[in-house]
Amino acid sequence: MTISSFKKLKGIEKISAITAYDALFAGIFDGEVDVILVGDSLSMSFGGNDDTIPISLEAMIYHTKAVRKVTKKSLLIADMPFGSYPNINLGLKNAIKMYKQSGADAIKLEVNESKITLLKELINNGIAVMAHIGLMPQFYRHDGVYKIKGKDEAENQSLLDLALQLEEIGCFGLLIEGTKSDIATKITKNLKIPTIGIGSGSGTDGQILVWSDAFGFFNKFTPKFVRKYLDGESILKEAIKKYNADVKNITFPNENESY
Structure with a gap:
């Protein structure tokens, strides 16, 4: 999947996307979905933090490089983490570093109107950019809560204008998170570029989920918009209990498993 082929999916078929943070799972997901995102959500599901803010640029590059090694078919996008693009100079420097060192096909940034000039600069320097609007997890501590967007006409118009x-x-696509479905659908219909939604209804051009949410490995809380396709935690716990029992009972390894 290239940026060009990604854009051509709009109006033809829905776009599927999932997160991945390592080569093991990325290798399983590659080619099964259109897009793999190395999301800063790894701060929570991989790093055990309460929000996405602590993850560093270096950590994002490290994980993206691992995912890049096995991602051959899906489009690979990497998040720019909190604090890595506070102004144009630092934002450009860090975006170039991410783009060059990670091997990602594109980067994604959480943005509002104040970041338009920065995004122009990134795009003018040859960096493929997906913009993230609506609910922005990097603003969690600022807002004090995950605020659903698009609840009044003024906010709806602001989102559409943005x-x-x-x-x-020149952004090649948008990710719309935690936004009322009617305005997310309206935005999608008014754009020529694809939109990917998460918690924003079915009217967007595609959908993304965090892999550990979708497959039941992250159970601290489950957002309303998550559909679990696997009870991964329970399955793995049963398997590890069986392994432990086999070791304790000296039934593993057997003769066929020994040299």
Whole structure:
């Protein structure tokens, strides 16, 4: 999947996307979905933190490089973490570092109107950019809560205006998170570039889930928009209990498993 083929999916078929943070799972997901995102959500599901803010640029590059090694078919996008793009100079420097060192096909940034000039600079320097609008997890501590967006007309118009600006400056796609489905659908219909939704209804051009949510490995809390396709935690716990019992009972290894 390339940026060009990704954009051509709009209006033709829905786009599927999933997160991955290592070569093992990325190798399983590659080619089964259109997009693999190395999300800063790894701060929570991989790093055990309460939000996405602690993850560093170096950690994001490290994990993206691991995913890149086995991702051959899906489009690979990497998140720019909190604090890595506070202004144009630092944002450009860090985005170039991420783009060069990680091997990602594109980067994703959580943005509002104040980041338009920065995004222009990134795009003008040859960096493929997906913009993330709506609910932005990097603003969690600032807002004090995960706030669903698009609850009034003024906010709806602001989101639509921002989306149109992002398309105009050259973003190849948008991720719309935690936004009321009617405005997410309206934004999608008004753009020529694809939108990927998470917690924003079915009217977007595609959907993304965090892999550990979708497959039942992260159970601290389950957002309303998550559908679990596997009870991964229970399955793995049963397997590890069986392994432990086999070791204790000296039934593992047997003769066929020994040299």
